[in-house]
Amino acid sequence: MADLIANFTLMLKSLFYQSNLNTINMQGTGFSWLTRPMLKREGVELTAAQSHRLYEYFNTNPSFITLIVGIFVREIKDGKTAFTTKAVYSSAFAALGDSFYWHALRPTLFMLALFVCVNISPLGIAIYPLIFSALHISLLAMGYPLGRHFGEHTILLFNRVKFSRWANIADGMSLFLLGAFIGKLLKGGYSEDLWILIAGLVAFKMGAILYRRINLNIFLWLLIVAIIAILIFWGILS
Amino acid sequence: MSLFWIPLAGLFAMDRRAAFNFMLSRPFVVSAIMGLIGDNLIWCLIGGIFFEIIGLMDLPVGTKISRDDTFGAFAYSLTVITCYIHSYDAALVALVLSFIMMLPSTLTVRYRRHVNAQLFTIFQERSWLERHEGLLMFIGELLSFIRGMFIYSIGALIVIFLYALIYRHVISDIPTSALILLCCLFGGYFSGFFQARGWSKMLFLFAGGAAQWLIS
Numbered sequence: 001m002a003d004l005i006a007n008f009t010l011m012l013k014s015l016f017y018q019s020n021l022n023t024i025n026m027q028g029t030g031f032s033w034l035t036r037p038m039l040k041r042e043g044v045e046l047t048a049a050q051s052h053r054l055y056e057y058f059n060t061n062p063s064f065i066t067l068i069v070g071i072f073v074r075e076i077k078d079g080k081t082a083f084t085t086k087a088v089y090s091s092a093f094a095a096l097g098d099s100f101y102w103h104a105l106r107p108t109l110f111m112l113a114l115f116v117c118v119n120i121s122p123l124g125i126a127i128y129p130l131i132f133s134a135l136h137i138s139l140l141a142m143g144y145p146l147g148r149h150f151g152e153h154t155i156l157l158f159n160r161v162k163f164s165r166w167a168n169i170a171d172g173m174s175l176f177l178l179g180a181f182i183g184k185l186l187k188g189g190y191s192e193d194l195w196i197l198i199a200g201l202v203a204f205k206m207g208a209i210l211y212r213r214i215n216l217n218i219f220l221w222l223l224i225v226a227i228i229a230i231l232i233f234w235g236i237l238s
Numbered sequence: 239m240s241l242f243w244i245p246l247a248g249l250f251a252m253d254r255r256a257a258f259n260f261m262l263s264r265p266f267v268v269s270a271i272m273g274l275i276g277d278n279l280i281w282c283l284i285g286g287i288f289f290e291i292i293g294l295m296d297l298p299v300g301t302k303i304s305r306d307d308t309f310g311a312f313a314y315s316l317t318v319i320t321c322y323i324h325s326y327d328a329a330l331v332a333l334v335l336s337f338i339m340m341l342p343s344t345l346t347v348r349y350r351r352h353v354n355a356q357l358f359t360i361f362q363e364r365s366w367l368e369r370h371e372g373l374l375m376f377i378g379e380l381l382s383f384i385r386g387m388f389i390y391s392i393g394a395l396i397v398i399f400l401y402a403l404i405y406r407h408v409i410s411d412i413p414t415s416a417l418i419l420l421c422c423l424f425g426g427y428f429s430g431f432f433q434a435r436g437w438s439k440m441l442f443l444f445a446g447g448a449a450q451w452l453i454s
Contacts, residue, residue, distance in 0.1 A: 015257055016256070016257045016375060016379060017375075018256055018257070019256045019257060019378030020358060021256070021351060021354060022351050022352075022358050023301075023352055023354075024359070025358070029374060032367075033371045033372070051368065055362075059300065059301065063259075094300070098297065102297050102299070103297060107432070109261075110290055113266065114266070114287065117283070122270070122279055125266065125270040125283075128264065128267055129261040129262055132260070136259060167433065168434070171433045171434050172434060172438070174432055175429065175432055175443050176442045176443070176449075177446055178425060178428065178429055178443065178446065179442060179443035179445065179446025179448075180446035180447060181425070181446075182421075182425045182443070182446075183446060183447030183448065183450035183454075184450050185418050185421055185422065185425075186418070186447070187450070187451050187454060188414075188418070189414070189415060189418040192414065192415065199415075200418055203419045203423040204422040204425055204426035204429070205426060206423060207423040209426075210427055211431065212430060216296060219427055223420070224337055226420065227420070228334060231331065231334075231410055234413070235407075
């Protein structure tokens with residue numbers, strides 16, 4: 001029961017651990033804030049140097065924070081190179097989390113919410129925060145026991161479930177749903193005139209080509225200029 | 239502008255990076271919540287989708303500060319609600335203004351990190367870190383909430399003010415076809431963001447388009 005309460009407290013605290021995000025140690029203060037009570041609970045006494053090192057630079061994906069705290073506690077309890085492991089794991093999980101949570105899951109949930117919103121009900125928008133939060137909180141809740149149990153071998157667990165490939169599946173879903181959204185737009189345009197369908201497909205392809213040629217910043221400014229031009233052009237015409 | 243929106247802006251700003259991470263701060267969700275409360279869901283969502291896609295492509299990887307798309311959606315939605323926007327040209331004016339105001343808002347995110355760094359240094363120099371870690375974290379949350387309340391509200395007010403100045407000069411009846419083409423261009427650019435390449439990408443896109451064409 002005490003373990004459950006400690007784990008639950010850690011999970012709740014982990015929702016706020018980025019509040020001192022700064023230019024010196026990024027999430028280092030938050031990491032120390034989460035780790036210190038867990039180490040105390042395990043009866044680990046840190047030396048002054050170790051205590052100071054808890055504030056070192058630390059940056060990872062927020063969904064994996066409790067997992068890294070668990071790994072760190074296990075490593076330091078076993079007298080291993082906990083600080084090196086922490087640095088390695090924070091980078092590894094940052095990459096894994098960024099590629100799955102930021103790069104793949106967010107677009108997929110957005111496209112899914114948009115699909116449901118357009119085709120079924122506006123309440124479909126809730127899919128986006130609900131599914132993301134469910135996955136985020138589940139990983140935060142399970143993270144500490146998993147990291148504490150597997151220690152430096154935790155990454156094998158993620159390899160076993162082929163976590164790095166989940167992003168590819170999510171990407172496929174996003175593309176399918178993006179195609180559906182563009183299809184909906186084009187069908188609306190096609191009902192007015194056939195040329196809109198052809199011009200729309202050409203514009204889509206042009207957008208895909210532009211992605212490889214210019215960065216997002218330039219593209220967005222070009223788009224804003226295009227919108228202003230359209231507003232002025234049709235303003236004069238009408 | 240109702241005062242109700244001010245604490246809501248603070249909550250959105252907190253969810254963005256300082257706390258929760260529940261995706262309540264995503265532009266699509268922000269515009270949906272505000273659209274439902276302000277009774278103008280569809281027109282709020284148009285901007286929400288635009289800012290959402292911008293935000294999705296602008297990943298917060300490493301130390302990078304991504305554009306404050308939450309502010310963009312907040313300012314746009316508040317303009318839509320306050321000015322009763324119900325036409326494409328009006329929505330586009332609000333969208334452009336919100337996009338431009340997003341830049342100073344993003345700068346304040348950078349500034350907040352510097353303030354946090356200053357606070358960290360002060361706590362470290364006075365040996366308060368270990369004893370008062372919780373206080374430092376609380377101040378961080380408070381700063382984030384206050385930044386959201388002030389910056390988002392003031393930024394949105396500026397957008398509304400500029401909109402009121404500009405809109406009557408750009409009244410135009412934009413054809414739907416021009417907007418569809420712009421959306422297709424934007425969608426094409428967004429499709430480049432995904433990892434699938436070549437035929438598999440085309441296959442997924444075509445299958446989605448065909449399925450939607452058949453069911454709608």
